Amino acid sequence: MFASKVKQTILISTMLxxxxxxxxxxxxxxxxxxxxxxxxxxxxxxxxPIASGNKLFKLHYFLQEAIDKQLPLLTYGGAYxxxxxxxxxxxxxxxxxxxxxxxxxxxxxxxxxxQACEAFGMQLNFVPRSVYAHVAAATVASGNxxxxxxxxxxxxxxxxxxLILESLPHNNFSHICTATGTATTLAGLLLxxxxxxxxFSFSSLKG
Numbered sequence: 001m002f003a004s005k006v007k008q009t010i011l012i013s014t015m016l017x018x019x020x021x022x023x024x025x026x027x028x029x030x031x032x033x034x035x036x037x038x039x040x041x042x043x044x045x046x047x048x049p050i051a052s053g054n055k056l057f058k059l060h061y062f063l064q065e066a067i068d069k070q071l072p073l074l075t076y077g078g079a080y081x082x083x084x085x086x087x088x089x090x091x092x093x094x095x096x097x098x099x100x101x102x103x104x105x106x107x108x109x110x111x112x113x114x115q116a117c118e119a120f121g122m123q124l125n126f127v128p129r130s131v132y133a134h135v136a137a138a139t140v141a142s143g144n145x146x147x148x149x150x151x152x153x154x155x156x157x158x159x160x161x162x163l164i165l166e167s168l169p170h171n172n173f174s175h176i177c178t179a180t181g182t183a184t185t186l187a188g189l190l191l192x193x194x195x196x197x198x199x200f201s202f203s204s205l206k207g
Contacts, residue, residue: 023043023046024168025040025041026038026039050116052086055083055086059152061156063090063091063094067096071146072145074101076101078102079103079107079114082113083150083152084113084114087122087148091120098122101127102124104126153184158187161184161189164192173197177200180204186199186201
């Protein structure tokens with residue numbers, strides 16, 4: 001069941017990285033054995049040195065739309081955004097044009113992240129922080145691009161994040177825990193989890 005579903009729903013992901021790169025590392029600690037608890041860590045960090053973690057999953061449906069409609073992609077982020085780096089890498093691999101609206105004035109020396117984005121062919125447009133949010137809002141209505149909100153914060157991003165659980169060879173966990181920033185991944189895990197599973201969120205931001 002899972003194998004056939006993966007072939008149908010994770011076409012882009014399999015083009016960009018092998019699913020077997022995702023591992024589950026089970027922790028072996030005495031206290032866990034004592035309480036008969038099995039605790040595993042899903043190693044999405046092993047997917048790719050640049051586009052690792054949940055990034056490609058959240059981009060999945062946006063990339064598919066860009067391919068289907070033959071449109072370029074536009075997204076947003078800061079100078080050290082892993083989201084921008086992952087987007088630039090994916091677009092290069094798939095032959096999709098991409099542009100980023102970068103928060104803040106253009107520095108004399110680009111961050112390593114933005115240098116990588118440019119190397120992958122991403123066009124960088126810098127806007128002052130004071131108007132960044134307004135620029136992002138103004139581009140949403142355009143029909144000539146595939147608009148990807150910062151971090152993939154969108155229902156399509158959540159649908160993509162749901163593929164994380166669907167890509168596992170087995171999903172018999174009673175509890176699922178995730179760090180949360182925009183909560184896009186959390187929403188996806190909730191979409192894909194079974195009614196009997198409990199999903200816990202831990203904020204990655206202070207306060």
